[in-house]
Amino acid sequence: xxxxxxxxxxxxxxxxxxxxxxxxxxxxxxxxxxxxxxxxxxxxxxxxxxxxxxxxxxxxxxxxxxxxxxxxxxxxxxxxxxxxxxxxxxxxxxxxxxxxxxxxxxxxxxxxxxxxxxxxxxxxxxxxxxxxxxxxxxxxxxxxxxxxxx
Amino acid sequence: xxxxxxxxxxxxxxxxxxxxxxxxxxxxxxxxxxxxxxxxxxxxxxxxxxxxxxxxxxxxxxxxxxxxxxxxxxxxxxxxxxxxxxxxxxxxxxxxxxxxxxxxxxxxxxxxxxxxxxxxxxx
Numbered sequence: 001x002x003x004x005x006x007x008x009x010x011x012x013x014x015x016x017x018x019x020x021x022x023x024x025x026x027x028x029x030x031x032x033x034x035x036x037x038x039x040x041x042x043x044x045x046x047x048x049x050x051x052x053x054x055x056x057x058x059x060x061x062x063x064x065x066x067x068x069x070x071x072x073x074x075x076x077x078x079x080x081x082x083x084x085x086x087x088x089x090x091x092x093x094x095x096x097x098x099x100x101x102x103x104x105x106x107x108x109x110x111x112x113x114x115x116x117x118x119x120x121x122x123x124x125x126x127x128x129x130x131x132x133x134x135x136x137x138x139x140x141x142x143x144x145x146x147x148x149x150x
Numbered sequence: 151x152x153x154x155x156x157x158x159x160x161x162x163x164x165x166x167x168x169x170x171x172x173x174x175x176x177x178x179x180x181x182x183x184x185x186x187x188x189x190x191x192x193x194x195x196x197x198x199x200x201x202x203x204x205x206x207x208x209x210x211x212x213x214x215x216x217x218x219x220x221x222x223x224x225x226x227x228x229x230x231x232x233x234x235x236x237x238x239x240x241x242x243x244x245x246x247x248x249x250x251x252x253x254x255x256x257x258x259x260x261x262x263x264x265x266x267x268x269x270x271x272x273x
Contacts, residue, residue: 019254073164074169075162089160092205093253096232104237110159143170 001130001149006030007056008101013134013143015057021072021136026086028128028133035124039142041065043083045091048109048122053149056122058084059091061134070136084113094143099140151266152268155180155195157188157214158203158230163253167201167230170257171264185209189217196222199268202247203237204231213243228256228267 010027017025032103033039044060067078075082088111093110112122123129129146154176158168164181171178179195186208191232192200200218204211211229218225229242232253239250251263 007171016254019256072160073162073166075165085160085162091160092160093232096205096253097234099233099235099238102235102243104235106235108205109235110205 001113001145006130006132006145006149008098009094009143009145010132011036012097013128013132014040015097016090017134017136021069023072028135030036030130030132031130033063033131033144035127035129035146038117038123038129039144041141042086042115044114044116044118045084045088046093046112046114046118046122047095049095049106049147050109051107053106053147055124055127055145055147056118056129057091057095057098057108057147058118058122058144059087059141060117060144061087065136065139065141068139070105071145107149151175151177152193152198152271153177153179153202154199155182155188155191155197156187156201157182157206157211158201159183159206160203162201163230167236167260170260175268176264185211185214185217185260188214189221192218192221192225198224198226198271199264200225200227202227202229203232203259203266204242209257212241215242215245215247228263230260230263231263256267 040060041062046058066145132143176195179264182207194237210217227249230251249267
């Protein structure tokens with residue numbers, strides 16, 4: 001995966017948080033992890049990618065970050081249903097925005113939301129993923145990219 | 151006052167649009183979670199304005215735009231989607247949408263897009 005490809009997703013994260021919260025978000029240096037030990041926080045929104053690129057893009061965050069982000073959106077209901085909805089929407093927005101760079105053949109699925117880390121069903125064990133660390137307010141989160149064909 | 155239906159599979163986005171739309175001009179009459187539900191609610195409420203997500207389960211937004219325009223060719227549909235490639239925007243417009251707003255968006259962008267969408271309808 002090239003630096004330019006990663007930058008597409010980094011720009012997507014920054015755009016999301018800037019538009020949504022008007023607060024600065026910091027993005028750390030991306031690093032590689034083994035899919036047998038996927039990076040994860042409390043909740044994860046997973047987007048399946050198909051077309052010329054195949055794999056998964058996911059956003060994972062602790063409940064505290066997601067609760068705070070909901071409040072920033074003007075949403076007072078921080079129930080688990082809305083937390084799961086939000087983590088899926090963030091993943092969907094970041095992956096969807098990537099089509100501006102990759103074109104309409106970069107097909108994205110509807111989000112799958114889970115508590116904890118993606119399983120081997122979502123992440124092929126023979127591949128590795130790039131983790132993009134995200135820091136917003138005092139919270140840590142991550143966007144994780146596992147793609148073939150880029 | 152124009153009647154509006156909001157179509158999005160995310161409860162948070164539906165509620166955000168509902169909260170943010172200028173109530174001086176827009177009256178929210180229906181909220182739909184997917185394209186199939188949207189077709190049913192559209193027939194029941196006949197809103198003049200629809201905000202439409204694209205990536206949804208059951209029936210996606212492009213197919214739903216086509217169905218709604220067949221029912222009422224005068225309906226004003228604003229697509230609100232994270233799919234930010236030019237081809238998707240053109241496809242939505244070709245199928246009958248009248249505007250396109252990319253997620254993420256803020257209140258000002260939403261109301262700007264809605265105002266542009268309904269230009270002439272208030273007269």
